[in-house]
Amino acid sequence: MLTQLLTNNGFKKFLIRLGIFLLVLFSVDFIIGSVLRNLYFKQSSGPDYETIYALEKSQEELMVFGSSRARNHYHPKAFEEALGMSFYNAGRNGNFILYSNAVVQAVLKRHQPKAIILDIVGHEFEYYAPNYEKLSVLLPFYKTHPEIRSTVNLRGNFEPVKLWFQMYPFNSTLLSIGLGNTQFYNKKDPVIKGYSPINRELSQEPVIDTVNLHYEIDTIQVKSYEQFIKSCKDAGVDLYIVCSPYFNTFPVRDKSVVLAEEIAKKYQVPFWDHSQDPAFTGNPKNFYDVRHLNEPSSLRFSTLIAEKIKSADGRLAND
Amino acid sequence: MLFNSIEFVFFFILVTSLYFILPHKYRWFLLLVASCYFYMAFVPVYILILFFTIVIDYFAGIWIEEAQGKKKRRYLILSLIANIGVLAVFKYYNFLNDNLTFLLHGAGWENPVPYLSILLPIGLSFHTFQAMSYTIEVYRGHQKAERHFGIYSLYVMFYPQLVAGPIERPQNLLFQFRTEHKFEYERVVSGLRLMLWGLFKKLVIADRLAIYVNAAYGNPDEHTGLTLAVATMFFAFQIYCDFSGYSDIAIGAARVMGYDLMKNFNRPYLSASISEFWSRWHISLSTWFKDYLYISLGGNRVPIPRWYFNLFITFLISGLWHGANWTYIIWGALNGFYLVFALIRSRYIDKHLENKIPLPAWIKKTGNILVTFILICFSWIFFRAASVQDAFLIVKKIFTFSGPLFTDFTQMFYGFIGLAVLLARELKHEYFKNATPLLENRNPVVRYATYMVLIALILLIGVFDGSQFIYFQF
Numbered sequence: 001m002l003t004q005l006l007t008n009n010g011f012k013k014f015l016i017r018l019g020i021f022l023l024v025l026f027s028v029d030f031i032i033g034s035v036l037r038n039l040y041f042k043q044s045s046g047p048d049y050e051t052i053y054a055l056e057k058s059q060e061e062l063m064v065f066g067s068s069r070a071r072n073h074y075h076p077k078a079f080e081e082a083l084g085m086s087f088y089n090a091g092r093n094g095n096f097i098l099y100s101n102a103v104v105q106a107v108l109k110r111h112q113p114k115a116i117i118l119d120i121v122g123h124e125f126e127y128y129a130p131n132y133e134k135l136s137v138l139l140p141f142y143k144t145h146p147e148i149r150s151t152v153n154l155r156g157n158f159e160p161v162k163l164w165f166q167m168y169p170f171n172s173t174l175l176s177i178g179l180g181n182t183q184f185y186n187k188k189d190p191v192i193k194g195y196s197p198i199n200r201e202l203s204q205e206p207v208i209d210t211v212n213l214h215y216e217i218d219t220i221q222v223k224s225y226e227q228f229i230k231s232c233k234d235a236g237v238d239l240y241i242v243c244s245p246y247f248n249t250f251p252v253r254d255k256s257v258v259l260a261e262e263i264a265k266k267y268q269v270p271f272w273d274h275s276q277d278p279a280f281t282g283n284p285k286n287f288y289d290v291r292h293l294n295e296p297s298s299l300r301f302s303t304l305i306a307e308k309i310k311s312a313d314g315r316l317a318n319d
Numbered sequence: 320m321l322f323n324s325i326e327f328v329f330f331f332i333l334v335t336s337l338y339f340i341l342p343h344k345y346r347w348f349l350l351l352v353a354s355c356y357f358y359m360a361f362v363p364v365y366i367l368i369l370f371f372t373i374v375i376d377y378f379a380g381i382w383i384e385e386a387q388g389k390k391k392r393r394y395l396i397l398s399l400i401a402n403i404g405v406l407a408v409f410k411y412y413n414f415l416n417d418n419l420t421f422l423l424h425g426a427g428w429e430n431p432v433p434y435l436s437i438l439l440p441i442g443l444s445f446h447t448f449q450a451m452s453y454t455i456e457v458y459r460g461h462q463k464a465e466r467h468f469g470i471y472s473l474y475v476m477f478y479p480q481l482v483a484g485p486i487e488r489p490q491n492l493l494f495q496f497r498t499e500h501k502f503e504y505e506r507v508v509s510g511l512r513l514m515l516w517g518l519f520k521k522l523v524i525a526d527r528l529a530i531y532v533n534a535a536y537g538n539p540d541e542h543t544g545l546t547l548a549v550a551t552m553f554f555a556f557q558i559y560c561d562f563s564g565y566s567d568i569a570i571g572a573a574r575v576m577g578y579d580l581m582k583n584f585n586r587p588y589l590s591a592s593i594s595e596f597w598s599r600w601h602i603s604l605s606t607w608f609k610d611y612l613y614i615s616l617g618g619n620r621v622p623i624p625r626w627y628f629n630l631f632i633t634f635l636i637s638g639l640w641h642g643a644n645w646t647y648i649i650w651g652a653l654n655g656f657y658l659v660f661a662l663i664r665s666r667y668i669d670k671h672l673e674n675k676i677p678l679p680a681w682i683k684k685t686g687n688i689l690v691t692f693i694l695i696c697f698s699w700i701f702f703r704a705a706s707v708q709d710a711f712l713i714v715k716k717i718f719t720f721s722g723p724l725f726t727d728f729t730q731m732f733y734g735f736i737g738l739a740v741l742l743a744r745e746l747k748h749e750y751f752k753n754a755t756p757l758l759e760n761r762n763p764v765v766r767y768a769t770y771m772v773l774i775a776l777i778l779l780i781g782v783f784d785g786s787q788f789i790y791f792q793f
Contacts (some may be wrong), residue, residue, distance in 0.1 A: 002340050010504035011339075017508075021770070027769045029778070133784045159326035167778040174779055175729055 030234035033166020036177065036211035040140050040170060043180030047092060048137070048173065050194055054090035055106040055141055056247075061085035063107065063195070065100040066119030068093040068123055072292045073244045074117060074118040076193040078302035082310055085114060089194030096135050100136055108235045109147055115238040115309065118228060122246065122254040122275060122290075125225070127218035132156075139169035154220065156213075197295035202247065207249040207288075217255065225260060229267045240309060241271045244301060245280035247290040272308060274301070320360035322568040323521050330331065330357065331572060334478075338576050343499040347470050350496075350576075354478035358441075361482075365440040368405055369476065375401040377471045380457045380464035391458060398454040402447045409439055413645030442482030444640055448607055450475050453489045454610055462489040470496045479569040483562070485583040485603035492578075494526035500577025510574030512758050516744075517567025519773050522781030525561035528553040529784070530730045536703055539713050543722025547713050553694050554703050556738060560766035563724045586620075586745045588695075591687035593657040595693060604640070608633050627662065642701070646710055649702040657694055734781040740776070741743070 005011050043049040049121040054063075062085045064074040070091025079087045090103055100118060107113070138152050142163055162168050170177065179185060181203050189196060241264050243257050257273055264271035279287045279300075286297035293301055320327050334353045334373045341349055361364055379398035383391050412435055453474065456462035465471040474493050480486075535550035542550070566583035573580045582627040583603050590596035597605050612737070616629040638651015678686075700717075704710035747754055757769040 005339050005502060008502050010507075011502045013504050014502070014507060021767070024767055024771065025774060028775070032775060032779075124389060129784075156325075159323050162783070165778055168783075170728070171779060171781065171783060172733065175732055289620075 002131065003102045006008070006224040007059065008020055016033070019202070027167050030142070033170070035174075036167065036170040037140065039177050039181060040173065043177065044053060044186075045191075046176055046185035048140075048176055049180050049185075050090070051092060051137060051141075054088065054103050054194070055145065056110075058090070058107060058113075059111055060088040060116070060222050061114040061195075062087045063113045063115075064091055064117045066117075067096050067121055068196075069244055069291060070119035071194065071196050072116075072194060072288070073119065073199055073298045073301055074305070075295075075299045076195050077199075077304045078299055082303065082306035083115075087193055091119065091194065093203055094130075095137065096121065096131055096133060097221050097225050097228065098135055098151055099138065100155065101228045102135070102148040104228055104231060105147040105151075106141070106145050108231055108237070112235050112260045113237055116232055117305065118239065118241045119240060119308075120225075120257065120260050121256060122243070122250070123215060124214075124256040125217045125221045125259060126212075126215040126256065127221075131218075131221070136171065137159040139163070139171070140173075142169060145263075151224070179183045195298075198288040198292060198312035199295050200288045201294060202289065204284060205259050206248045206282040206284075209246075209250055213252065213255075215255070217259065222259065223264070226263055226267075229263065229269055232304065233267060233269075239269050240305075241269055243273045243275045245274050245286070245293060245297075247281065247284070247287045249276060249281060270303060274304075279304075320357050320747050322565060322572075323518065324689050324719040326360070333573055335572075337501050341717075343557050345449065347467075347473055347496055350478070351469055351473045351476065354473065354476040354481060358476065358481055360440045362438060367442055368409070368443070369446060370407055372402055372447060372450050373472050376454050377465070377468055378476070379454050379604070380471070381466065381687045383454060383457045384464040395454055395458040399451060402451050406443060406447050408435070409437060409443055411639075411643045430694050437470070444482045445486055446475050446481060446496075448486050448604070448640075449480075449484075452486070452607060452611065453493075453669050456489050462518075463491070465489075465493055476731065477573070479572040479578075480580055483569070484601075485566055485569065485581045486607050487580060487603070487611040491581060495578050498577075503577070507575050510576075513571030513574065514568045515571075515770070515773055516758065517564040517571060518776055519737075519781075520560035520564035520567065520741065524734070524741055525557045525559075525564060526782035526784070527730060527737060527780065528557040528560075528736045531727055531734065532557055532703070534727070535725065536705070536709075536713075536731065539704070539709050539716065542716070544718070544720045545722060546725040548717045548720070549724060551700055551703070551713070553734065555588070555692070556701050556741070558702070559584070560737075560741065586749050587689060588692055589745060589749050590691050591684050592691055593654065593661055593694060595651060596657070596691055597654070612636065627644070627659045629656050630662070634658065644725040645707045646704055649710070650698050651702065655696045657698075736776065736780060 040048065041052060043052065049247060062079055062083065064070050064087075068091065071089055071093060072091075074089050074091070076087040076089065079085065090100075090107075092099060097120070104116070104198060123221070132155050135152055135155050138148050141148055142152050173302045185191075229241075241260065243260075253273075254275070257275060261273065280293065286293055288294040320330060334349065337349055353390035355366060357371065360647075376398050379394050379401075382394040383398075386394055404512075407569070414435060416430065416432050419432060419745045421720070439449055453462065453465075453471075457464050465474065465633050473496055474489060475481075477487075477492070485734070525551075532550045532554045535546050536554070539547060570580045572585070583600040583601060584601065587596050587599040590599055613629055613633045616632065617625060618629060619626045633657070634651045634655030634712065635648065636651070638649070639646045641647040641650070697714075700709045700713050704713055747756075757765060758773075759768045760769065
C-alpha cells in the first residue's frame with residue numbers, strides 16, 4: 001500500500017508542494033520574527049520595556065518583585081532616601097510568583113543586588129490558569145535566557161514546539177511593540193524606575209472580604225516561591241518578603257499568606273504582613289482601588305518598609 | 320483532544336498518514352481506534368456511555384429491519400428511550416431536580432431526591448442525536464441496518480465530528496466507510512485549506528472576542544448598557560466563529576481522508592429573515608429537528624394554529640437540546656416566537672404593505688439583514704448569560720443605554736482585524752462569487768501570500784490559551 005501511495009502522482013505533487021510551502025512558511029516566519037524581535041528589544045517605554053530592563057539591564061542595588069501591587073506600592077524616593085541605594089521596581093501588572101521567580105533567575109545570573117523585596121498578594125498560591133498563560137510575556141526571552149525556560153514551559157507541554165516559529169514569542173504584542181517604540185506609554189502613565197504612581201481616592205466603605213476563602217493551593221507556585229527564596233539566599237542577597245495593605249478586611253488570614261510566612265521562616269527570611277495594617281486598611285483616602293494604594297499612601301508605606309529594612313539590618317544603610 | 324491544540328496536529332498527521340498507508344480493509348479499525356483515543360483524551364470513562372448506546376442502537380437497527388408491524392416500532396422506541404435516557408440522566412437530571420427543589424421549597428417541603436455528582440460527557444447531545452437518526456432512518460426504511468459492528472461504531476464515533484458535529488445522517492456517512500478513498504491532491508489541499516480557515520476563525524476571532532465578552536458577561540452588574548450591547552454583538556461573532564470554526568476543521572479533516580461531511584454554516588449573519596438564518600445556522604441540527612421532530616408533529620400540513628405550535632415547540636426543544644438551563648429554553652422560545660411572528664406578519668401584514676413603501680431592493684435587503692442580526696443578537700443574550708436574572712439585567716441595562724463603553728483597546732484592536740478578514744471573505748462569497756478568490760487562487764503567489772497572511776495572523780494575534788469550543792458542552 002505504501003508503494004501504491006508513493007507512486008501516486010497526486011501524493012508526489014503534494015509532497016513537493018508541501019516542501020515548498022514549509023520553506024516559504026519558515027522563511028516568512030524567520031523574516032517577520034526577526035523584524036519583530038528587533039523592534040521588541042528597541043522599545044523605550046511600556047510594560048515590555050520594563051521587563052527587558054529588569055531582565056537584561058538592571059544594575060540597581062535594591063529591587064522589588066511582584067505584581068501590580070508591587071509596581072504601585074514601592075516608591076523609589078522612599079528607599080533611595082532612607083537606604084541610600086539605587087532602586088528598581090520590577091513588578092508587573094497581572095503577573096505573580098511564577099513571573100517574579102523567572103525574572104529573578106535572569107537578574108541573579110548577571111547581577112547581584114544588595115537586597116530584594118518580594119511583594120506577595122492574598123491568594124498568591126491559588127491555582128488560576130491565567131497565571132500560567134500570562135507567562136507569555138517571557139516568551140521573547142526564551143531563546144536567549146535558558147534560565148527562564150523551565151518557567152515558560154509550565155504554559156504547556158508543547159511550548160517548545162510552538163517556539164519553532166519565530167513569530168510566536170511576539171503573539172499579541174504587535175500593538176505594544178508599536179506603542180513601546182514611541183513615547184506613548186511614558187506620556188500616558190509616567191513610570192519612575194519601574195514604580196507606577198496612581199492617583200485617586202476611593203469613595204466607598206470597606207467590607208469584610210469573604211470571597212473564596214477555601215481555594216486550592218497550587219504546589220507549582222509554592223515551589224516557585226521556594227526557589228525564589230533559595231536563589232536569593234544562595235546569591236547572598238538580603239531578601240524581604242512583604243504583603244502590602246488591602247483596603248478591605250479579611251475574616252481570617254489568607255492561606256497563601258500564612259503558607260508564605262511559614263516557608264519564609266523556614267529559610268529565616270524576614271516576612272512582614274501588612275495586609276491588614278490599620279494605618280492603611282479601611283481608609284478610602286489611602287487607596288486607588290480595593291487592591292492598590294494611591295501615590296501618597298504608597299510613599300508612606302514605602303517609607304515604613306524602608307525604615308524596617310534599615311532597622312532589620314543596619315549594614316544596608318549607607319548613611 | 321481539542322482541534323486547536325498541538326496534540327491534535329500530531330494526532331492528525333499520524334492518523335492521516337497511517338490511513339493512506341494502510342490497505343482499505345484495515346482503515347475502519349484505524350479510524351475507530353483513533354476516534355476512541357480522541358474521545359478518551361477528555362474523560363476516558365465516558366467511553367462506556369458511548370459503548371452502551373452503540374450496542375443498543377446496533378442491535379436495535381438490526382431488529383427494526385427484521386421485525387414487522389408493532390414490533391418494529393417497539394424496537395425503535397427501545398432505541399430512543401436508551402438514547403434519550405442517557406441524555407436525561409447525564410444532562411437533565413440535576414436541572415429537573417433543581418426545579419423540583421424550587422417547587423417543593425415553595426410549598427414548604429424538602430426535596431428527597433438526591434443530586435448526581437457527575438460531569439456532562441463531552442459532545443453527548445451530538446452523538447446521541449446522530450445515533451438516533453440511524454435507528455429512525457432504518458425504521459423509515461431509508462437506510463439498511465449496518466451489520467458490521469465496527470463500522471456502525473465508527474458511524475457514531477468518527478473523530479472529526481464526534482464531539483460537536485456536524486450531526487450526520489446514516490445515508491450520507493455509513494457508505495463512505497466502505498468506499499476506498501485514494502489520495503487525491505485537490506481534495507487533500509482543499510481539506511487543509513478549510514482547516515486553516517477554521518483555525519483562524521477559532522483562534523483569531525472567537526477566542527479574542529471571548530476575552531471582552533467574558534469580562535462583560537462575567538460581571539454584568541459592573542458594566543454599562545453600551546458595554547453589554549457591544550459584548551453581545553461580539554458574542555454573536557464569537558459563537559459563530561467558534562462553532563463554524565470547529566465545523567470547518569471537522570469537515571476539512573474528514574475531507575483530507577476522502578470523507579464528505581455536510582455543510583453546517585452558510586454565512587448566517589447575511590440572512591434577511593429569521594427563517595433564512597435558521598437555514599444557514601447549524602444546518603445539521605436544524606435539519607435534524609425538521610426531519611425527525613417538526614415533520615413528525617405534522618409540519619405545516621396541519622391547521623394554521625397547529626402549524627405555529629409545531630414550529631414553536633420545535634424551537635423550544637432545540638433550546639433545551641443546547642443546555643439544561645432556563646436561559647437556553649428562553650432562547651429557543653424566543654426564536655420560535657420570531658418565526659411564528661414572521662409567519663403571522665407575512666400572512667396578515669406584509670401583503671397590505673407590499674409596494675407601498677417605495678425603497679430600492681438593496682436598501683430593503685440591507686435593512687432586513689440588520690433587523691435579523693439585531694433580533695438574533697437579542698436572543699444570544701439569553702444563550703450567553705449565566706442565569707435568567709443576569710439575562711434580564713443585561714436586557715434592562717442595554718435598553719437604558721447609559722454609561723461609557725468599557726474599552727479594552729488591545730483586545731478590540733486585534734478582534735477588529737480578525738472581524739475585518741471574516742467580513743471580507745463572507746461578503747466575497749455571498750455577493751461577489753465571480754471575484755478572484757484568494758485562498759483558492761490559481762496564481763501560486765497570491766495563494767501562498769494568502770496562506771502566509773492567515774498563518775501570520777494566527778501566530779501574531781491568535782489566542783493560544785487552549786480554550787475549549789463552546790459547543791463541546793452540549
